Amino acid sequence: MSEPILKVEGLQAKYGDFLAVESATLDVPAGKIVSVIGANGARKSTLMETIAGIHKPSAGKVTFKGEDITGMPAEKLVLRGLSLVPQGSRCFVRMSVEDNLIMGSYPKHARARVKESLDFVYQLFPVLKEKRHQPTSSLSGGQRQMVAIGRALMAWPDLILFDEISLGLAPAIIKDIYARIREINAGGTTVVLVEQDTNRAIRTAEYTHVMLKGRVVLSGRSKELGEEEIKKAYFGL
Amino acid sequence: MTVVIQMLINGILLGSVYALLGVGMSMIFGIVRLTNLAHGEFIIIGAYGSTLLSLALGVDPILTLVITVPVMFIAGVLIQTVLINRVMLQGSEPALLVTFGLSIILKDALLLLFTADARHANVPYSTATIRLPAGLHIAVLDLVVFAISLATILILTLFLRYTYMGRAIRATSDDTAAASLMGVSVRRTYGIAMGIAMATAAVAGLGVGMRWTFYPSSGGDYLLIAFGVVVIGGMGSIPGTLVAGLIFGLAQVIGGANYGMLISYLLLILMLAVRPQGLFSK
Amino acid sequence: MKIPVLLDRKKTKAASSGGQVRVLDGVPMLAACVAIAAALYIFGLTGVLSSNIQRYLLKIFLYCTLSSMWNLMSGYTGMTSLGQQTYIGLAGYSLTVMTATYAMSYWVGFLVGAVISTIVSLILAIILFRMRGMYFAVATWVVAEALRTFFTSWKFVKKGAGMTVAARPYPSTSTIYIIALTLCIIALAVVYFLLKSRVGLGLTAMRDDPDAASSVGVDIFKSKLLVYVVSAIFTALAGGIFYLNKGSIYPAGGFGISWTVSMVFIVIIGGIGTMGGPVLGSILYVIFEEQLAKLPGGWTNIVLGLIAILVILFLPDGILGTLQKKLRFEILSQKRFSGE
Numbered sequence: 001m002s003e004p005i006l007k008v009e010g011l012q013a014k015y016g017d018f019l020a021v022e023s024a025t026l027d028v029p030a031g032k033i034v035s036v037i038g039a040n041g042a043r044k045s046t047l048m049e050t051i052a053g054i055h056k057p058s059a060g061k062v063t064f065k066g067e068d069i070t071g072m073p074a075e076k077l078v079l080r081g082l083s084l085v086p087q088g089s090r091c092f093v094r095m096s097v098e099d100n101l102i103m104g105s106y107p108k109h110a111r112a113r114v115k116e117s118l119d120f121v122y123q124l125f126p127v128l129k130e131k132r133h134q135p136t137s138s139l140s141g142g143q144r145q146m147v148a149i150g151r152a153l154m155a156w157p158d159l160i161l162f163d164e165i166s167l168g169l170a171p172a173i174i175k176d177i178y179a180r181i182r183e184i185n186a187g188g189t190t191v192v193l194v195e196q197d198t199n200r201a202i203r204t205a206e207y208t209h210v211m212l213k214g215r216v217v218l219s220g221r222s223k224e225l226g227e228e229e230i231k232k233a234y235f236g237l
Numbered sequence: 238m239t240v241v242i243q244m245l246i247n248g249i250l251l252g253s254v255y256a257l258l259g260v261g262m263s264m265i266f267g268i269v270r271l272t273n274l275a276h277g278e279f280i281i282i283g284a285y286g287s288t289l290l291s292l293a294l295g296v297d298p299i300l301t302l303v304i305t306v307p308v309m310f311i312a313g314v315l316i317q318t319v320l321i322n323r324v325m326l327q328g329s330e331p332a333l334l335v336t337f338g339l340s341i342i343l344k345d346a347l348l349l350l351f352t353a354d355a356r357h358a359n360v361p362y363s364t365a366t367i368r369l370p371a372g373l374h375i376a377v378l379d380l381v382v383f384a385i386s387l388a389t390i391l392i393l394t395l396f397l398r399y400t401y402m403g404r405a406i407r408a409t410s411d412d413t414a415a416a417s418l419m420g421v422s423v424r425r426t427y428g429i430a431m432g433i434a435m436a437t438a439a440v441a442g443l444g445v446g447m448r449w450t451f452y453p454s455s456g457g458d459y460l461l462i463a464f465g466v467v468v469i470g471g472m473g474s475i476p477g478t479l480v481a482g483l484i485f486g487l488a489q490v491i492g493g494a495n496y497g498m499l500i501s502y503l504l505l506i507l508m509l510a511v512r513p514q515g516l517f518s519k
Numbered sequence: 520m521k522i523p524v525l526l527d528r529k530k531t532k533a534a535s536s537g538g539q540v541r542v543l544d545g546v547p548m549l550a551a552c553v554a555i556a557a558a559l560y561i562f563g564l565t566g567v568l569s570s571n572i573q574r575y576l577l578k579i580f581l582y583c584t585l586s587s588m589w590n591l592m593s594g595y596t597g598m599t600s601l602g603q604q605t606y607i608g609l610a611g612y613s614l615t616v617m618t619a620t621y622a623m624s625y626w627v628g629f630l631v632g633a634v635i636s637t638i639v640s641l642i643l644a645i646i647l648f649r650m651r652g653m654y655f656a657v658a659t660w661v662v663a664e665a666l667r668t669f670f671t672s673w674k675f676v677k678k679g680a681g682m683t684v685a686a687r688p689y690p691s692t693s694t695i696y697i698i699a700l701t702l703c704i705i706a707l708a709v710v711y712f713l714l715k716s717r718v719g720l721g722l723t724a725m726r727d728d729p730d731a732a733s734s735v736g737v738d739i740f741k742s743k744l745l746v747y748v749v750s751a752i753f754t755a756l757a758g759g760i761f762y763l764n765k766g767s768i769y770p771a772g773g774f775g776i777s778w779t780v781s782m783v784f785i786v787i788i789g790g791i792g793t794m795g796g797p798v799l800g801s802i803l804y805v806i807f808e809e810q811l812a813k814l815p816g817g818w819t820n821i822v823l824g825l826i827a828i829l830v831i832l833f834l835p836d837g838i839l840g841t842l843q844k845k846l847r848f849e850i851l852s853q854k855r856f857s858g859e
Contacts, residue, residue, distance in 0.1 A: 052418065053417075054414055054417065054418070073417065073422075074414075074417040074418050074420075075417045075418075075419075075420045075421055075422045075423075078418065078419065078420035079420060083418065084418055086414070086415060086418065090412055090414070090415040090418075091415075092407065092408045092411040092412060092415065092416075093411060094407065094410075094411055095404070095407055095408065095411065099404055099407075102401075102404060103404050103405070103408050103416075103419045103421075104419055106401055106404075106405060106419045106420045106421055107419075107420040111401065151419070152418075155419070155420065266653075271653075272653035272656065272657060274601075274657075320828070320832075323832060324831055324832060324835075327831075327835050329652060329653070330593070330599055330652075331831050331835060333599065333653060333656060334783060334787060334827070334831060335828055335831055335832075337601070337780075337783060338824040338825075338827045338828040338831070339824070339828070341780055341820045341821075341823070341824045342820065342821050342824035342825060342828075344820070345817055345818070345819070345820040345821045345824075346821055348817055349817045349818070349821075457664075457776060461660070461661060461664055464657050464661070465661075468654070468657075495672050496672070498668045499665060499668045499669055499672070502661055502662075502664055502665035502668065503665060505661050506646065506658065506661055506662060506665065509646070509649075509650055509654060509658045509661075510645075510646040510649060513649055513650045513651075513654055
């Protein structure tokens with residue numbers, strides 16, 4: 001196994017006094033698709049937000065491309081090639097589709113390539129090109145997810161974390177978005193899929209981590225993990 | 238009929254200045270989510286800056302913008318990053334109270350520095366008027382200030398729409414966390430936004446100094462007009478700001494010297510009661 | 520799960536100091552309060568105090584009343600008003616008009632001031648309670664400014680020139696001292712018992728967590744209205760007494776923003792959301808004001824403003840609030856669940 005692009009060791013995150021993530025340890029090998037699954041309330045989102053620099057961790061260590069990035073704020077991590085597509089897409093609702101995408105190329109290294117990036121995103125999601133002058137508030141849920149994904153791609157990240165990308169979307173749209181994610185991965189970007197919908201995530205990902213109540217309780221190659229084993233870890237039986 | 242058209246013209250000319258008074262406050266309100274109670278004093282500082290510089294250098298007050306705008310931009314960035322960003326950690330009320338403290342400090346500092354004397358920025362064309370058909374007329378001074386106001390608002394609009402920093406400011410006002418995921422430093426953006434607000438206050442101050450006499454204590458009046466423009470126009474909305482400025486300008490022209498302010502205040506209270514989120518916000 | 524605003528990190532930390540809090544309450548504290556009050560009465564009635572000291576003290580009593588009411592609104596119920604001078608101006612003018620225009624006793628002046636303020640506050644509440652946070656704050660200010668503008672052009676009150684109080688016979692400083700002291704004691708007692716009541720509990724809960732408040736089972740609108748009207752009445756009474764002491768009023772003074780400046784300053788340096796904060800703050804404020812008046816012209820507000828900003832930056836809980844947290848005690852705690 002190659003050196004992991006992202007290494008998380010004993011990461012802990014709190015909301016005030018409330019311990020949200022107790023201790024999370026996981027590796028993400030470079031160039032792969034990795035899934036992090038867990039039931040509602042397993043603190044998957046909190047873990048992702050802590051890795052991506054939106055929350056400060058209270059203990060533990062995060063290493064990205066060999067560099068210690070523990071506690072580094074989100075705006076600096078984007079420059080280093082780590083992007084998060086947050087839960088619920090979080091588009092800038094008062095801005096047009098294209099302005100949302102251009103915001104994605106805000107980091108200095110991405111600005112020179114903005115035209116090329118836009119073409120790439122529009123080719124990946126042709127519907128966005130049609131609607132590029134509309135405000136994102138007028139889009140459907142699936143289209144907003146596409147904007148959020150495209151916006152993250154505009155920064156040419158090495159690693160993208162997708163937080164519950166399929167939440168609330170119709171199966172056909174999920175299927176389409178997953179196909180695009182595989183394309184993105186085929187282009188060399190490492191992908192982390194955080195999902196409640198376990199089957200599709202496990203099928204797509206080479207490696208799977210299962211979270212339960214703020215801890216990573218099971219890790220391994222998706223193919224080698226037994227269904228029974230995953231179920232036990234998922235529900236804490 | 239002529240009287241009505243003349244009032245409309247005067248209202249529009251006045252409204253543009255009011256919009257300029259409000260535009261910086263509106264930005265801070267919409268982006269930093271802060272009511273800057275020192276905005277009136279910022280405007281008066283701009284007025285003193287332009288008036289005194291033009292006297293000292295013997296140039297047209299408009300040219301002094303070359304100095305006042307950048308100086309006040311930097312001052313705004315410093316005030317935000319050194320002072321206000323720090324107290325915003327404690328919530329929005331302490332930040333409001335800090336701007337309140339700033340406002341009383343600045344007001345009395347102006348009084349100490351420049352005494353209570355009335356001031357005015359003099360221009361050679363201060364009494365010139367353009368005669369229009371049907372007995373209508375426009376003061377050249379008012380027209381110049383109108384042009385300056387609209388130009389400033391136009392430049393601001395273009396900046397917000399087409400530059401990376403402008404987009405970052407809009408994105409931050411929509412969703413701070415999502416903006417930081419794009420690589421935007423929220424604190425730095427707040428600093429730039431306050432810098433821009435203060436730069437618009439510098440231009441607004443020039444307009445105030447050219448059209449009216451002002452005192453160190455005039456800030457409060459302009460703050461309330463600015464706030465009124467923000468409330469009626471909706472926070473962060475530039476078209477809204479323009480319309481709100483116009484509404485206030487007309488109210489002022491119709492009410493005249495005695496009742497203009499009173500009508501404006503009543504209008505504002507009514508607006509707040511009926512549509513507390515502004516006419517133009519969604 | 521929502522991502523909280525980036526800048527809010529510190530707030531949650533400050534709220535969780537935890538540990539045992541000693542509450543200075545009950546019989547010993549009550550005895551101390553009664554003793555202090557009794558002493559102040561005796562000093563006033565026996566004429567031990569010079570009239571200069573009496574003037575200082577009566578100013579402290581009035582500022583203490585005003586700022587305790589502001590603190591009740593802002594510190595406990597989250598209604599930050601910048602317009603309490605509305606009621607000071609109305610009361611000051613009621614007193615002046617009643618005594619000067621209608622040659623009535625100043626007690627009638629106080630009564631009229633309180634009644635008008637009650638009516639105005641009830642009407643304003645309907646409008647103001649639709650707004651939140653900053654909108655509320657600035658709207659209250661706009662109301663005061665509108666009144667100032669109106670009084671400046673109202674012939675009946677002699678426009679901007681102002682009027683002179685004409686109470687006959689004019690009360691002595693000692694009399695005004697006793698009135699102010701009585702008002703201050705009643706005001707503090709009202710604040711204390713209001714906060715101890717179910718109403719206060721519900722309001723504090725609402726300030727800290729709007730969702731939890733509904734579960735307490737208190738009608739929030741009625742509670743806020745009660746607090747707002749009570750504040751208006753006491754602010755009006757304090758304003759009336761102030762202008763009885765001062766002897767004259769004009770619109771820019773009565774409805775001036777400097778009243779709010781004083782109240783905000785007092786509550787911030789004393790400690791917002793503490794019972795004793797306004798008391799300590801008022802004492803400090805009057806001392807500062809007297810000392811700063813000796814400086815060569817115009818520095819008062821600059822120094823007061825700087826002190827306020829420094830306190831917000833470095834002692835966000837004010838002097839008393841910081842002491843309470845450091846030493847883990849509370850004077851007359853209003854929080855029934857302070858152990859949680």
